[in-house]
Amino acid sequence: MKRWLPLIIFAALGGFFYIGLHLDPREVPSPFIGKPAPAFTLPVIGQPGVTFSPEQNKGKVWLLNVWAPWCVACRQEHGALMQLAQAGVPIYGLNWKDKDREAEALMARQGSPYAAVAEDLDGRVGIDYGVTGTPETFVIDKTGIIRMKHIGPINADNWQAKFEPLLKELSK
Amino acid sequence: MKRLFLMLLASLAMPVWAAEAVPVGDDPAIEARMVNLATDLRCLVCQNESLAGSHAELAEDLRREIREQMRAGKSDKEVVTYLTDRYGDFVLYRPPFRSYTLLLWLGPVIFLGIGAVAWFLTLRRRRAIKVTDQVSVASLKQAADLLDEKQD
Numbered sequence: 001m002k003r004w005l006p007l008i009i010f011a012a013l014g015g016f017f018y019i020g021l022h023l024d025p026r027e028v029p030s031p032f033i034g035k036p037a038p039a040f041t042l043p044v045i046g047q048p049g050v051t052f053s054p055e056q057n058k059g060k061v062w063l064l065n066v067w068a069p070w071c072v073a074c075r076q077e078h079g080a081l082m083q084l085a086q087a088g089v090p091i092y093g094l095n096w097k098d099k100d101r102e103a104e105a106l107m108a109r110q111g112s113p114y115a116a117v118a119e120d121l122d123g124r125v126g127i128d129y130g131v132t133g134t135p136e137t138f139v140i141d142k143t144g145i146i147r148m149k150h151i152g153p154i155n156a157d158n159w160q161a162k163f164e165p166l167l168k169e170l171s172k
Numbered sequence: 173m174k175r176l177f178l179m180l181l182a183s184l185a186m187p188v189w190a191a192e193a194v195p196v197g198d199d200p201a202i203e204a205r206m207v208n209l210a211t212d213l214r215c216l217v218c219q220n221e222s223l224a225g226s227h228a229e230l231a232e233d234l235r236r237e238i239r240e241q242m243r244a245g246k247s248d249k250e251v252v253t254y255l256t257d258r259y260g261d262f263v264l265y266r267p268p269f270r271s272y273t274l275l276l277w278l279g280p281v282i283f284l285g286i287g288a289v290a291w292f293l294t295l296r297r298r299r300a301i302k303v304t305d306q307v308s309v310a311s312l313k314q315a316a317d318l319l320d321e322k323q324d
Contacts, residue, residue, distance in 0.1 A: 028259070
């Protein structure tokens with residue numbers, strides 16, 4: 001036993017380090033899971049006079065995708081979002097800190113997966129949602145409760161692993 | 173000559189002023205409170221920098237938010253609650269004592285306990301060795317006596 005002790009300690013440490021290698025420090029646990037989505041009312045891009053607020057979506061399961069035209073990772077998920085929108089997933093955008101207001105032109109050029117995009121110019125709504133960077137996607141249920149937060153671009157893999165089962169369950 | 177010296181001194185003072193070029197709010201008291209609080213808060217973009225020292229845009233926004241809330245008369249505690257409500261305990265550089273931080277807080281005590289137990293066990297073993305030494309001295313003597321008897 002005594003002879004094996006250093007090896008056991010080394011193996012334990014190695015195990016911790018190995019797990020640590022695969023942890024993503026960006027995956028900050030969100031305190032919003034299971035809590036109501038913070039309320040806001042913001043103008044909708046491209047529709048003067050129209051505003052969006054999460055309450056309008058009561059009764060359906062929807063995604064709130066926080067993005068910005070200056071965000072490179074958001075371009076990566078654009079294709080995946082377009083496919084999801086075509087499949088009928090309701091995606092609402094929060095255009096975060098788009099100081100140059102490029103979103104409208106960008107969506108006209110590349111197409112928009114969003115049912116509506118709210119404009120959060122000074123980033124305050126983003127702070128209310130605990131956004132640390134774009135893209136971030138919230139899954140909000142029929143009663144307006146946040147059920148999941150995904151940090152980083154959506155792709156086919158994480159959609160199938162994380163989103164699809166949850167959406168199926170919530171849509172029941 | 174003296175005037176020249178003073179001018180030289182004055183020019184030396186310039187870089188010192190430049191170091192304080194951080195955007196300062198109107199009220200130095202609130203600014204001091206904000207910096208004092210933000211030193212203990214984590215910037216969520218750079219993660220290993222404090223909110224006070226970070227140049228990330230989100231950090232600037234959060235400093236603005238803290239400043240405005242302090243100006244509105246909120247206490248430091250209320251501001252911290254505002255931040256933890258949104259970003260979780262992760263923003264705090266001093267983690268609170270919770271069920272899931274038990275190991276973090278009590279870990280050092282546990283390790284100290286393990287050390288104390290190991291120390292105690294080692295001491296006891298050493299003491300036990302001394303006793304057996306005495307026994308073996310006695311049995312050595314017995315063995316010597318036996319050998320002596322054989323020689324007779």
